[in-house]
Amino acid sequence: MPEEIDRPLRRDAQLNRERIVEAAREVFATRGLAATLDDVATHAGVGIGTVYRRFPTKEQLLEVAFEERLEQHAREIEAALRKPTGWDGLVSFLTRAAELHATDRGVRDIALGADLDARYFEIIRQRIYPLVEAIIDRAHAEGSLRADVTAGDVPLLLMMVSEVAHHSQAVRPEIFHRYLRLLIDGLRGDSDLGPPLTRPEVDALTRDWLPSGKPQR
Amino acid sequence: MPEEIDRPLRRDAQLNRERIVEAAREVFATRGLAATLDDVATHAGVGIGTVYRRFPTKEQLLEVAFEERLEQHAREIEAALRKPTGWDGLVSFLTRAAELHATDRGVRDIALGADLDARYFEIIRQRIYPLVEAIIDRAHAEGSLRADVTAGDVPLLLMMVSEVAHHSQAVRPEIFHRYLRLLIDGLRGDSDLGPPLTRPEVDALTRDWLPSGKPQR
DNA sequence: TCACAAGTGGAGGACACTCCTCAACTTCGG
DNA sequence: CCGAAGTTGAGGAGTGTCCTCCACTTGTGA
Incomplete structure (x- = not known):
């Protein structure tokens, strides 16, 4: 059984996550919900892939942000x-x-x-x-x-x-x-x-x- | 000297021109100036090329319409x-x-x-x-x-x-x-x-x- | 009637933008 | 020091726009 454990994020990953959320707040504030996850990634200084890995849907990110x-x-x-x-x-x-x-x-x-x-x-x-x-x-x-x-x-x-x-x-x-x-x-x-x-x-x-x-x- | 004479349109061309202008009025009325010339062409039932031949720029069409x-x-x-x-x-x-x-x-x-x-x-x-x-x-x-x-x-x-x-x-x-x-x-x-x-x-x-x-x- | 100029159509190239995946690579931490 | 966790961004797939070009059709004047 592949237990879906919520193991804590590695330290660097946690930092990136916070950066993403912060960037999301700024980007969505200025561009509205129309902003893309690519925008957020660029603003956060991480790759697009990282954003998608952490927040598979825009809604999940919005919720946290x-x-x-x-x-x-x-x-x-x-x-x-x-x-x-x-x-x-x-x-x-x-x-x-x-x-x-x-x-x-x-x-x-x-x-x-x-x-x-x-x-x-x-x-x-x-x-x-x-x-x-x-x-x-x-x-x-x-x-x-x-x-x-x-x-x-x-x-x-x-x-x-x-x-x-x-x-x-x-x-x-x-x-x-x-x-x-x-x-x-x-x-x-x-x-x-x-x-x-x-x-x-x-x-x-x-x-x-x-x-x-x-x-x- | 290639005189740029305004020779009258052929009868069918004149008809198409009117169709285009009429379609433009309708399309721009409902979609605003953002409507494309392709929209107008489709609506008028003519090819896109015909619209561009008659009105090389959107502005020219708008003016007439x-x-x-x-x-x-x-x-x-x-x-x-x-x-x-x-x-x-x-x-x-x-x-x-x-x-x-x-x-x-x-x-x-x-x-x-x-x-x-x-x-x-x-x-x-x-x-x-x-x-x-x-x-x-x-x-x-x-x-x-x-x-x-x-x-x-x-x-x-x-x-x-x-x-x-x-x-x-x-x-x-x-x-x-x-x-x-x-x-x-x-x-x-x-x-x-x-x-x-x-x-x-x-x-x-x-x-x-x-x-x-x-x-x- | 018919030749040919005038006119037509719309596939397709060029460009812009968005969403999202994935395989090669890097980094953390036990 | 090595394996799991994490990262990256080029690139495929999709959508949409503008506009050109040329093979084809049609009107018309001689």
């Missing part, structure tokens, strides 16, 4: 729920999320729904969705958020803002705040928005929006 | 300038532009600045820019538009909205109106937007945003 980061994201959203008013909570959540997505394309791709099939991503999102809903509900309850905005609008709003952030990186990295502000101001408005997107619609749209996240295998 | 359409776009903007109030003009301009960009990705790519080097596109934009400025100025003058929004914001707003339009095509083609509405509501707001983008910044950003429009040659 993004675990902490996403965990912290979730905690920040929880913190927004504890803001004095619902409106403050909503604004600080949106701002924080936009900042995060602007800084780290990888987090954006995962949080906003790239590759909706990947098990790991799905788990993360299962944790985040209810928090977002709570934030929206709270703002609705206190009457500060227009009634016709739903939790399903959040991915769209963040998508729009992070698109601006992404494309303005080289020119004016912080300009996305301007357009986020404009949208936030709009959230107080009172014109007729028509029927909102349903959850499945949001998912379909998201899937289409983020081709950056179509890992192989 | 989009001339009318862009001309009409410009006229619609002029019409918005004649609306009773500056605000009406602004809203109807934004709405019309968003609708147009949602329907025709090609027009969007050209109007918003894809391939800023191409001479032909540049001429079109030279005509449109002042009109947009006039619309913004008029709304500013009557005080209905917040003072810190500039003409440079217009491409960004339209970019955001048309991104939504593009990615929601299959799901809810008209949902972009919702997010346009949200942004328009924000245009009445009064929070601090910070320093706006300058024209060169808008150009750089646009160039980066529309990879769909990097014609070859």
